[in-house]
Amino acid sequence: MGLDSSLSxxxxxxxxxxxxxxxxxxxxxxxxxxxxxNTSDLIFATDAEGxxxxxxxxxxxxxxxxxIEAVGRPVKDFAEDPELFxxxxxxxxxxxxxxxxxxxxxxxEGKTVYCNASLMDxxxxxxxxxxxxxxxxxxxxxxxxxxxxxQVDRLxxxxxxxxxxxxxxxxxxxxxxxxxxxxxxVVADAKGLxxxxxxxxxxxxxxxxxxxxxxxxxxxxxxxxxxxxRPSRSEVDIxxxxxxxxAFLAPQLKHTTIKIELAFAEGPLLxxxxxxxxxxxxxxxxxxxxHALLEKGEDDKQIELGTVRKDSEVEISVEDNAGGIxxxxxxxxxxxxxxxxxxxxxxxxxxxxxxxxxxxxGGEITFDSKVGVGTTFKVRIPVS
Amino acid sequence: MGDLQxxxxxxxxxxxxxxxxxxxxxxKKGFTVKATFxxxxxxxxAERDHYDVAVxxxxxxxxxxxxxxxxxxxxxxxxxxxxxxGHGSIESALESGQEDAFQYLxxxxxxxxxxxxxxxxxxxxxxxxxAKFQEEVQRIQxxxxxxxxxxxxxADLRKIYGVG
Numbered sequence: 001m002g003l004d005s006s007l008s009x010x011x012x013x014x015x016x017x018x019x020x021x022x023x024x025x026x027x028x029x030x031x032x033x034x035x036x037x038n039t040s041d042l043i044f045a046t047d048a049e050g051x052x053x054x055x056x057x058x059x060x061x062x063x064x065x066x067x068i069e070a071v072g073r074p075v076k077d078f079a080e081d082p083e084l085f086x087x088x089x090x091x092x093x094x095x096x097x098x099x100x101x102x103x104x105x106x107x108x109e110g111k112t113v114y115c116n117a118s119l120m121d122x123x124x125x126x127x128x129x130x131x132x133x134x135x136x137x138x139x140x141x142x143x144x145x146x147x148x149x150x151q152v153d154r155l156x157x158x159x160x161x162x163x164x165x166x167x168x169x170x171x172x173x174x175x176x177x178x179x180x181x182x183x184x185x186v187v188a189d190a191k192g193l194x195x196x197x198x199x200x201x202x203x204x205x206x207x208x209x210x211x212x213x214x215x216x217x218x219x220x221x222x223x224x225x226x227x228x229x230r231p232s233r234s235e236v237d238i239x240x241x242x243x244x245x246x247a248f249l250a251p252q253l254k255h256t257t258i259k260i261e262l263a264f265a266e267g268p269l270l271x272x273x274x275x276x277x278x279x280x281x282x283x284x285x286x287x288x289x290x291h292a293l294l295e296k297g298e299d300d301k302q303i304e305l306g307t308v309r310k311d312s313e314v315e316i317s318v319e320d321n322a323g324g325i326x327x328x329x330x331x332x333x334x335x336x337x338x339x340x341x342x343x344x345x346x347x348x349x350x351x352x353x354x355x356x357x358x359x360x361x362g363g364e365i366t367f368d369s370k371v372g373v374g375t376t377f378k379v380r381i382p383v384s
Numbered sequence: 385m386g387d388l389q390x391x392x393x394x395x396x397x398x399x400x401x402x403x404x405x406x407x408x409x410x411x412k413k414g415f416t417v418k419a420t421f422x423x424x425x426x427x428x429x430a431e432r433d434h435y436d437v438a439v440x441x442x443x444x445x446x447x448x449x450x451x452x453x454x455x456x457x458x459x460x461x462x463x464x465x466x467x468x469x470g471h472g473s474i475e476s477a478l479e480s481g482q483e484d485a486f487q488y489l490x491x492x493x494x495x496x497x498x499x500x501x502x503x504x505x506x507x508x509x510x511x512x513x514x515a516k517f518q519e520e521v522q523r524i525q526x527x528x529x530x531x532x533x534x535x536x537x538x539a540d541l542r543k544i545y546g547v548g
Contacts, residue, residue, distance in 0.1 A: 170491055170492055171399050171402065171491075171492075173492060174399070174402055174491060174492030174493070175399065175401040175402045175405070177492060178401075178402055178405035178406055178409070178495070179401070179405050181405070181409065181495060182405045182408050182409055185409065185412060216492055
């Protein structure tokens with residue numbers, strides 16, 4: 001009797017334990033299933049021989065094969081170059097894992113899919129290697145953007161060269177023009193020239209002048225494209241312009257918690273300047289503030305636009321309470337093509353151009369930034 | 385305005401061909417013209433003679449237009465400078481603006497615009513110089529020095545300002 005009851009107690013205990021293991025197993029499995037079904041990454045598992053035994057939903061999408069099609073095939077067959085995939089697997093075999101490898105896979109349709117792959121050994125309870133797990137992120141788009149950026153950089157360089165060439169051609173063209181004008185004066189004063197010859201020469205001089213004029217127009221247009229030649233001037237209300245800028249940026253502010261506060265000086269703030277260029281600067285500065293705030297996690301996101309009237313100038317400030325600019329970046333933010341934004345997002349042109357624009361209007365941009373507190377950009381421009 | 389011959393022009397541009405033709409045309413028009421091909425040459429010329437208007441190219445090897453302009457004005461405070469700038473040199477043009485250029489002309493410069501600018505610059509120089517001369521004269525008169533001293537001081541002034 002005593003034995004029976006202790007046996008049945010033991011049985012109950014084991015049954016309970018088993019049930020709790022079952023629950024745990026079920027939870028772990030659904031957790032795993034949830035990851036494999038929902039990740040956009042390519043996650044796979046192989047057996048000890050490198051044959052694919054599991055493939056995430058994201059993996060189906062990245063490679064273009066369904067789970068059924070893929071499982072049972074050697075995983076290296078999906079690499080663009082199976083020969084190159086072997087060393088990665090081998091190094092994983094040696095060290096237990098291989099991280100952040102650049103592995104190109106081949107999509108079912110033949111195109112190359114660039115992946116950032118990490119491989120890890122799968123070890124059983126006895127400590128034996130039973131397979132490999134791979135987690136791969138599709139970075140094809142990122143690679144393309146990087147290539148685009150190189151292309152953009154090259155185009156910008158070509159633009160600079162073209163502007164330089166146009167600039168250099170200006171001088172000889174000017175010499176030709178002056179030489180022709182001088183020759184024209186000499187001809188006009190010359191004695192002993194036949195009427196026909198005189199007319200012929202005058203026509204030639206005129207033609208030279210007209211053609212150099214044409215050259216000048218071409219270089220001017222090219223240089224004007226490379227950079228607007230000179231700012232236009234008209235009376236502008238800075239307050240109105242800032243409000244227009246906010247309206248212009250409204251689509252970017254939609255669906256965000258960013259609040260815009262206005263701390264304007266009283267009345268309209270009139271300056272004699274170029275409204276189009278000023279707006280370009282404000283769009284850049286406020287756009288930067290929005291971008292910085294979107295990177296900040298917490299909810300208290302605010303941009304304060306302030307204006308101060310000083311004797312002969314006005315000061316416009318754009319203050320955000322985002323993460324601030326790290327000290328090591330502060331010296332570089334006005335450098336051409338310097339950007340901390342991801343490839344394809346920033347060109348590194350905004351601030352350098354803004355600085356050029358403000359200087360061409362006779363003003364100055366300054367900034368003050370503290371990490372964890374925020375950044376304030378100040379634009380000072382003369383009233384007239 | 386007086387005779388064009390009274391307007392003494394100092395040309396400074398490293399593009400020798402250009403300077404040559406502009407100088408010829410200005411001379412033919414009747415101006416007095418000195419052509420120089422670098423900032424250094426221009427300063428040497430300014431040490432020897434007085435000029436009314438300098439036409440300075442902004443971009444030159446060696447001493448650039450900004451520095452040339454500054455040193456020329458140190459040597460001859462009433463000298464008016466017309467600065468020739470290429471496209472895309474707005475920053476340096478503004479920098480030289482701190483040196484009080486009389487006017488900026490975009491290259492390739494329009495000859496008629498240059499001539500008009502030179503005449504205007506000369507007028508401004510005459511006015512400034514005349515006003516300063518009057519001021520000095522009044523200062524001497526107010527200083528209460530004797531007739532002899534005054535005559536000598538005025539003679540010195542005439543020499544300095546080249547007027548009177």
